[in-house]
Amino acid sequence: MRLRLRFRVLAAIATCLVASAGVCAQQVPEEDLKAAFIYNFVQFTQWPKEALKGASLTICASQGSALYGALQGVAGKAVNERRIALHPLADAVSGDCQVIVATEVDRPRLPAIRRASEGGAVLTVTDDSELIREGMMIGMVVEAGRMSFIVDNTRAGKAGLVISSRLLRLAKIVQ
Amino acid sequence: MKREDLLPHTLHAPHSPHSPRISYRLLFASAMAAGAALLLAVVLLIIVEFFSLRSALLEDSRVKAAVVADNLSAALVFRDSQTAAEIVGSLRASPIVIGAVLIDQDGARLASYPEDFAEPMPGPREFADADHRFRNSRLELMAPVMHQGTAIGQVYLVMSMSSVERRLGIYALSSSAVAAVALLLAVGLLSRVRQSVRQAEQNLRHLAHVDPVTGLANRNAFNERLEFAIDEAASFDENVAMLLLDLDNFKQVNDTLGHQAGDELLRMVAQRIQRSLRRDDVVARLGGDEFAVILRSIAERSEATQVCAKLIESIGQPFPIEGQDFFVTASIGVAFFPEDADDSRTLIRNADTAMYQAKLAGKNVFELFMPAMNVNVKKRVSLESSLRNALQNDELSLHYQPKIDLMSRQVLGFEALLRWHSPEHGNVSPADFIPIAEDSGLIVPIGEWVITRALGDLRVWNTSRRQKLHVAVNLSTRQLRVDNITRRIAQLIGESAVPADWLELELTESMVMENVHAQIETFQQLQELGVKLAIDDFGTGYSSMSYLKRLPIDTLKIDRSFVSDLPKDSNGLAIATAIVALGHSLGLTVIAEGIETTAQAEALLNLGCDLGQGYLFARPMPAAQVAEYLAANA
Numbered sequence: 007m008r009l010r011l012r013f014r015v016l017a018a019i020a021t022c023l024v025a026s027a028g029v030c031a032q033q034v035p036e037e038d039l040k041a042a043f044i045y046n047f048v049q050f051t052q053w054p055k056e057a058l059k060g061a062s063l064t065i066c067a068s069q070g071s072a073l074y075g076a077l078q079g080v081a082g083k084a085v086n087e088r089r090i091a092l093h094p095l096a097d098a099v100s101g102d103c104q105v106i107v108a109t110e111v112d113r114p115r116l117p118a119i120r121r122a123s124e125g126g127a128v129l130t131v132t133d134d135s136e137l138i139r140e141g142m143m144i145g146m147v148v149e150a151g152r153m154s155f156i157v158d159n160t161r162a163g164k165a166g167l168v169i170s171s172r173l174l175r176l177a178k179i180v181q
Numbered sequence: 182m183k184r185e186d187l188l189p190h191t192l193h194a195p196h197s198p199h200s201p202r203i204s205y206r207l208l209f210a211s212a213m214a215a216g217a218a219l220l221l222a223v224v225l226l227i228i229v230e231f232f233s234l235r236s237a238l239l240e241d242s243r244v245k246a247a248v249v250a251d252n253l254s255a256a257l258v259f260r261d262s263q264t265a266a267e268i269v270g271s272l273r274a275s276p277i278v279i280g281a282v283l284i285d286q287d288g289a290r291l292a293s294y295p296e297d298f299a300e301p302m303p304g305p306r307e308f309a310d311a312d313h314r315f316r317n318s319r320l321e322l323m324a325p326v327m328h329q330g331t332a333i334g335q336v337y338l339v340m341s342m343s344s345v346e347r348r349l350g351i352y353a354l355s356s357s358a359v360a361a362v363a364l365l366l367a368v369g370l371l372s373r374v375r376q377s378v379r380q381a382e383q384n385l386r387h388l389a390h391v392d393p394v395t396g397l398a399n400r401n402a403f404n405e406r407l408e409f410a411i412d413e414a415a416s417f418d419e420n421v422a423m424l425l426l427d428l429d430n431f432k433q434v435n436d437t438l439g440h441q442a443g444d445e446l447l448r449m450v451a452q453r454i455q456r457s458l459r460r461d462d463v464v465a466r467l468g469g470d471e472f473a474v475i476l477r478s479i480a481e482r483s484e485a486t487q488v489c490a491k492l493i494e495s496i497g498q499p500f501p502i503e504g505q506d507f508f509v510t511a512s513i514g515v516a517f518f519p520e521d522a523d524d525s526r527t528l529i530r531n532a533d534t535a536m537y538q539a540k541l542a543g544k545n546v547f548e549l550f551m552p553a554m555n556v557n558v559k560k561r562v563s564l565e566s567s568l569r570n571a572l573q574n575d576e577l578s579l580h581y582q583p584k585i586d587l588m589s590r591q592v593l594g595f596e597a598l599l600r601w602h603s604p605e606h607g608n609v610s611p612a613d614f615i616p617i618a619e620d621s622g623l624i625v626p627i628g629e630w631v632i633t634r635a636l637g638d639l640r641v642w643n644t645s646r647r648q649k650l651h652v653a654v655n656l657s658t659r660q661l662r663v664d665n666i667t668r669r670i671a672q673l674i675g676e677s678a679v680p681a682d683w684l685e686l687e688l689t690e691s692m693v694m695e696n697v698h699a700q701i702e703t704f705q706q707l708q709e710l711g712v713k714l715a716i717d718d719f720g721t722g723y724s725s726m727s728y729l730k731r732l733p734i735d736t737l738k739i740d741r742s743f744v745s746d747l748p749k750d751s752n753g754l755a756i757a758t759a760i761v762a763l764g765h766s767l768g769l770t771v772i773a774e775g776i777e778t779t780a781q782a783e784a785l786l787n788l789g790c791d792l793g794q795g796y797l798f799a800r801p802m803p804a805a806q807v808a809e810y811l812a813a814n815a
Contacts, residue, residue: 046258049329086329172255176264 041076050173057127062091066103069094127166219360246324265292279339392466395451403465421518422485424474425532429544431470437699489547512539513547580801594651597635636677653685667706681711690722708733737764741775748784
């Protein structure tokens with residue numbers, strides 16, 4: 007099942023990158039593409055050793071968001087010998103998250119998310135254009151039907167995260 | 182004579198191992214060998230260089246591919262073909278990259294450099310197990326794009342081998358140039374070494390074939406040339422004459438004047454021999470005072486005898502050495518091929534036998550070999566071995582012949598004459614064994630024995646006499662050459678405990694006059710010792726009047742040949758008259774030998790001759806009879 011999902015996602019990405027935006031939007035659900043991107047971000051990010059205590063790498067997202075469902079397809083996949091776990095993002099932001107995916111619905115929780123990310127090695131990813139300007143580390147943008155992303159490497163560095171230069175190379179803007 | 186002429190003919194033969202052509206061929210062969218070795222080395226080096234350059238290229242390409250593949254992983258994961266194209270395009274920095282393609286695991290082409298690079302990718306099986314292959318001057322390389330420990334795609338890299346080929350070309354050219362230079366140097370060195378080796382060989386050959394004193398061929402070269410001459414004569418049915426020439430009294434010159442003068446004399450003899458010969462005759466010095474001549478294409482034996490006569494005449498001329506004239510004579514033996522011998526060894530031996538015979542015949546002559554000579558030689562060898570034991574075995578004895586005062590008929594002394602009775606050969610004539618004793622050197626101990634014995638006998642006879650007798654002993658040339666002959670004779674006289682003037686030494690005229698200046702000192706020393714000196718056989722040799730005046734002589738002995746026909750022979754009479762007059766005018770005593778008749782004695786007395794000796798008065802008698810004789814003729 008996992009294999010089938012991966013194939014589907016990758017095929018979607020491939021089609022999306024190669025084909026025109028319009029076709030891409032029609033063919034692949036945008037949320038799936040975003041979830042695949044998030045999965046890839048995780049793969050190119052390095053956490054400090056002490057931040058990864060358990061056997062899993064936890065992605066936290068609001069259950070109310072459209073992305074949560076798509077991210078469920080990513081949960082259980084392996085990254086650097088760890089399994090990805092998906093936890094709902096509560097009001098009181100848990101310190102167990104390694105990745106926080108903030109969406110439009112999470113705007114009110116911004117202070118808490120910010121606190122959490124500043125306090126520990128937490129990668130913050132958003133697809134909300136407003137939140138991008140509010141200190142999220144990676145922001146996904148759809149422009150002219152094409153998915154791209156911007157990276158605030160300075161903020162990530164402050165949080166003790168190392169984002170691979172290979173990933174940075176693909177980013178549209180790097181701060 | 183030019184040096185080359187002395188070298189054996191074989192040296193000039195075209196098949197000689199020392200001919201220049203062979204030498205160049207050797208040099209060429211060595212150069213070829215060195216060249217082949219260098220070529221092989223160059224080829225091997227180029228091959229090694231090719232593989233090392235290729236493997237360096239492979240390593241380099243692998244690193245490039247790995248770097249690109251590593252950089253491409255994110256782009257591949259995100260399927261960002263634009264970035265992937267940029268990354269792949271970074272390979273343009275390397276001019277040897279012909280093309281690069283990024284494919285994903287499904288074989289889909291994601292990016293390529295150059296963008297229009299459309300060459301088909303090799304299938305996964307085409308590389309066999311390797312990650313690369315070399316084909317058509319290209320290196321094709323496959324590097325996996327790894328992500329999270331798994332391959333997510335492949336980078337296919339095509340590299341040009343042109344740089345390898347160019348560098349290999351430069352390497353081949355430069356190493357060939359170095360090899361060529363090395364070869365040139367080697368050839369140069371080799372030829373120089375060969376040259377010096379050749380020179381050394383030539384010197385050695387020269388030394389091995391040339392007599393250093395005279396510049397003539399030496400024994401070695403002579404043997405080779407004789408073989409050659411004999412082979413030639415055998416094939417053309419010709420005759421070869423071999424002359425063996427020995428100087429009769431060279432040792433005397435050598436001993437009196439030293440080796441340098443001796444060498445000078447040998448050189449002059451060599452020149453005279455060469456001047457007496459045709460140009461293509463071979464002359465060699467076999468060693469010591471022995472020379473050899475090869476006369477080729479001899480039509481008649483007389484040709485050889487003419488050459489011999491010419492040689493004897495030429496060598497007989499005085500040799501001016503250190504301002505003085507020296508006289509040397511030569512004895513020559515001749516043997517013919519094929520008449521006398523059919524090989525070189527026998528030819529040399531027979532020439533030697535003939536030469537020996539010439540010496541026996543009185544020297545200064547030549548003899549042609551005759552088979553009978555071998556018998557003589559055998560007899561002589563046998564005599565010599567017997568003579569060696571004669572002294573010890575007491576086989577020698579002295580006979581005495583009285584010397585008579587012609588006027589008073591009184592006995593004044595004796596001449597001691599050596600006799601040998603051999604148990605093997607019976608009574609051997611002094612004419613037979615004295616030359617043997619002289620040649621073998623036995624004459625020295627025998628001569629000393631004679632003086633001791635004669636003086637011992639004389640002491641007995643003189644004991645009761647008021648008028649003391651003297652004894653004359655013959656001295657040979659060989660004895661004169663003994664070092665310190667004077668001191669030796671003085672010692673013998675001292676051992677006999679008799680006055681020195683009892684002893685008279687008789688020397689032949691030819692012996693005295695031959696190199697008289699070298700011997701005059703010895704004569705003077707003998708005279709100072711008190712010994713009397715007599716010249717024997719006077720009138721048969723050539724006397725220099727000026728030397729005769731200066732020589733410390735006491736007595737002249739007229740040769741028996743002038744006495745025998747007296748008084749009828751007017752020539753003999755004239756000579757005897759002249760000798761007596763000459764002797765008396767120089768204040769010498771004159772004695773005649775071989776007086777057999779009263780008429781002869783009368784004639785000599787009339788001439789004024791002082792003493793006489795001969796059968797008329799007494800035959801030579803054993804020592805035992807002398808006392809009796811003296812008593813009867815008191």
